[in-house]
Structures are given as C-alpha cells and as structure tokens.
Amino acid sequence: MPMSLADIVAALPSDEAWGPPTTTDALVEGVPYAPYSKGDKLGHMADWTTEGKDREGRGGRQQYNRNYRDQQVYGAGTSSLFAVQVAEDESSFSVVDNTRASTKTRGFGRGGATFTRGRGRGARDSRGGRGTFQRVGGRGAQQNQYYDNRGGRGGRGGRRFGGWKDYDKPQRNRDSSVNIKPDWQMLEEIDFNRLAKLNLETSTGEDIDSYGFLYYYDRTYDKPPVKNSERKLNVVDRAAYNVTTSQDPIIHELAEKDEATIFATDNILSMLMCAPRSVYSWDIVITRTGNKIYLDKRDGSSLDMVSVNENAADAPLEASEGNKDQINFPGALALEATFINHSFVNQTVIESENSKFEMQHENPFYNPSEETEPLASKAYKYRRFDLSLEKDEDPLHLIVRTELDAVVKNNISGEDQFLVVKALNEFDHKAQGSGGALDWRTKLTSQRGAVVATEMKNNSCKLARWTVQAILGGADVMKLGFVSRAAPKSNDRHVILGVVGYDPRKFAEQMNLNLNNGWGIVRTIIDMIRGMNKDGKYVLVKDPNKNLLRLYEVPAGTFEEEDEGPAGTEDGTAEDGGE
Secondary structure, eight states: OOOOHHHHHHHSOSSSOOSSOOOSTTEETTEEOOOOOTTOOOOOSOOTTSOOTTOOOTTHHHHHHHHHHHHHHHOOOSTTTTOOOHHHHHHTOOOSOOOOOOSSSTTOSTTSOTTOOSOOOSTTOGGGSHHHHTTSTTSGGGGGGGOOTTOSOOOTTOOGGGGSSOTTSOOOOOOOSSOOOTTOEEEEEEEHHHHTTOOOOOOOOEEEEEEEEEEEEOGGGGSOOOTTOOEEOOOOOOBOOOOOGGGOHHHHHHHHTTOOSEEEEHHHHHHHHTGGGOOSOOEEEEEEETTEEEEEOOTTOGGGSOOSSTTOTTOOOOGGGTOOOGGGSHHHHHHHHHHHHHHHHHHTEEOOSSSEEEOSBOOTTOOTTTOOSOBOSEEEEEEEEEOOOTTOSSOOEEEEEEEEOEEEEOTTTOOEEEEEEEEEEESOTTSTTSTTOOOHHHHTTTOHHHHHHHHHHHTHHHHHHHHHHHHHTTOSEEEEEEEEEEETTEEEEEEEEEEEEEOHHHHHHHTTOOHHHHHHHHHHHHHHHHTTOSOEEEEEEEOSSSSEEEEEEEOTTTTSGGGOSHHHHHHHHHHHHHO
C-alpha cells in the first residue's frame, strides 16, 4: 500500500539536522577530524580510478584490505596504493607495432637504466644507446651511476657527479701575497659579485707625453714554421724597467703640475680592473698625499709575475698538495713564463739604430754609465683618463703610464702601428695543471681557434690584463706568441711555434671583457680612499681563498726598507708560490 505524503513527513527525524546521524567519535572540540600521517601527500579529494572494494587482482582482497585499513586508521600515504607494478602491467600490454626492436642498445635508451642521458628516443634510437653510454667519463660502465645529466660530456676522468665539478675535492688553501699584520685595520670587504655590477663610461683617453723608442717588429715570425724545423727562443738580455708609480720621476712632475688626481701604471691598473677574474692573491699599495692618490706595487710583488693556468679548473698544484714535479709548481711556472715574455719581446724585433721609432723624449729610467746591457725596445706613454661623474664638483682625472713593445708598418696605408707583444707558454699538455690544453705542436695550425679558446678559459685573468694594457696604451695590435718547451721535462729550453695578431678591442669582445666595468671598479676604490678625508697608506689585498677584496689601513712606514728582512723574504716566497 503506497504511503501518503503525511506518513512520509511524519517518519522524518524530529531533530533539525538533515543527513546522516552525527557521531561524537571523530569530533575534536566539535570539529570533524580525520587522522592522517605527516608523510601523506595531499592529492585529489576523490579518485575514482582506483580499484573497487569487490575487485580482486594485483595483490587481491588481502592487499586492498591492508591498504585501506591503514589509510582509515592512520591516514597512511597513498603512494603505495597507487604504485604501478611495471612488470605485471607490461605482461598484459601489447603494442600495435609488433616490429622487432634493435638489440644494439641493450636497454640503455629511455626506459632503460637510470644512467641514460634523457636524450634517447627509445630503444631504436642509437643516440640513447650504447654509444652514448660508453662516453661517460671514458672509464666504462663502472661510472654509469654518476652520469652527467647535462648531456654529452661526462668530463675527462669520469669523476663523480658527471666530472664537471669536483665536489669531493678538498678546498685549496693558498697563501696571501702579503703578510697581514695585527696593526693593520681592515676598512672594507668587497665581494666580487658587487664588483661585477659596477659600470662607468670613460673616454678613450689622451696622450700627455711619451718616452723611449721602439724597434720594428720582425714579420717573419707571423709566418707558420716550416715542417720539422722549430725556431728556438733565444736568451736576449736587454735593460727593461718596471718602476712603480711613486718612484717614477715623470709622474712626480705631472703631479706637481696638477695634471691629474690619481696616478698608476698599466700593470697595476689592469690588475685592479680585472680583479673579478683573479684567483691567486695579489695586493696594491695605495698612498694618499693631499688630494693626490698613488697606486703602487711592492718590490717583488706578484703583479710583476706572469701566472700560468690561474683560471684552470685544475690549476697547477703546490708541493704540499701532492705535486712532485718541481718545474711545474705554480711559482716555477710563473718564473718561467716571466722569463719567456721578456726574451720573446726582445727576439721578435729587428734591432737597428737606423730604423727605429723615436718617442718625444728619451727613456727616463736608463743610465748608460751604470747599465752594461743595451736598452730594450720599449716606449712609455703617459695617458690621461677622465673618471668624473655628473655630481662631481671638480673633475677627477687619472694618469697611467702605459707601455708599448714594438712598431710595424701597415700593409695598406704604410702608417706606423704600435704593438704590444706577449707570449703564452705551454709546459706539458699531459701534466697536472694543463687545464685540458691541446698539443700545440699538432693543433696550433689546424685548430688555432680551439687552442686560443682553451687559453682564454685557463688564463682568463692574464689575457684580460694584457688586453686592458694594450687598450690603455692605445696599441693598434696585440701580438700573442705561442712558446712551448723543447722537452716537457726541461724548463730552460723553449721553441716558438707561432705568433698571432689581434685587435685588442675585438679580442676584449671575444673574452667578454667590459672595460666600463673595470673603470667602475677603479672609481669605487678611489671613492673609498677619498672618503677617508685624511692622508695615509692603504693596502688592497685579494683574499687567497675567497672571491673578495679587503682594504686595510696600514702604518705610514709599512713596506719601507727598514722593514725588509727575513719577514720580507717569507712574503716573497709565499707570493711566488701562490703565483
């Protein structure tokens, strides 16, 4: 008998709530609460794709009851519930394309082992196959779990994490270029990241005066060497000078004439402008006298040395770091490179008194009555740059003493072009610290671009400094010589493999060298010194193990002759070793 509407209404619950009856078992202070685990992942509110209660299979009812019991009682995570059983799923799965897959890959493509590149296109694509796997670090299958995710290059030696970075290698502890004394007061710490953001646009500079003379460059060195005949690097002793700023008589004259506020040499200024590229420790002595600021170097400073593979990922090691090859210590390599550069410049010019380019004045440092060696081909140009800003009340000028090494006639116009001549040196491309360099004897002619690119990577700071010096001096061409040891185990005999000329400004672009950033660094350091509002002596030191500069205020008599002794000898030893 059908119920009437009145009977249905009468059968409804008497309370005001509608829906399932409310129980107090799952209430916490009157709020419904469901227990859960902290390991649970928040997913969908409801997932209708899971197995039903009455469904057997994939573990059967026992597995279902266990999973759901855990979830209801403790709120267990659903990761095990939705886990895909790959083996059983593949057994019940059939592909439409039943063509046989290639067996050459052996499961190394996508869907294979965990060491694949991720570039493979399945088992039929050879790029994800065995050929790729064999390139992992070059040591075979033992390194497969460390494959580099970045692709193709696992790195030489197949180190862990793909070999592209040695996380397991201990941090090197290099010595500071100068002994920091207790009475030095640290004024500022400047991180390289801050330096890299600086920028100051400056004019190309103007010539104030010039001294010395230049021989003409020997163009025969530009020709590739004849096969099976190498040109030896000869020892050519000539008198060359690298006088610091405050001892330069010409700079004193310009300071008395009030030609500028800041004075420096290109050797010192280039180091400051390329500071973010440096790895080894170095220091610059800054003296303020009145409104004049002088940037100086110490006697025997590391600024006078030519570093080797300073920026290489695996730079040359010290004896304390396990290097047993004495001629390949950083200090020994720096001495060798400095000697090579001195001899190379003197050898590549044609010494003729009848054909040389005379500057306006004679060399200010040469005294014929005291010197026994003839004067080297060297010209000093004193150039002025404007570092002023719009907010400055008075102009801020800098005078830098720049150096030029040779002169050459332009092939088209016949005009004289100024040259800066430098030499890169190869010690042993198989030795530790070579930075993955190519064999110059076999690759310099056929793969010169690769050789130069490797040198840009391993010697970024050195090449940047040379380029800055060439641009500061207004050089038209920078000649780079490639000098190698006659025998890898002997550092006293060398051969010249070739010489390449570059436009310094274009070479700076190739190196991603921004001169405006360098001028910004110089202006920032100068503003710090000017902000002291008092005369004094300061030392700017590059930390030997961190990418930062420290500015110290030191006593006025620091680095004077009376302070030199055993301690000064230790400093010199440390800085040579750090170089």
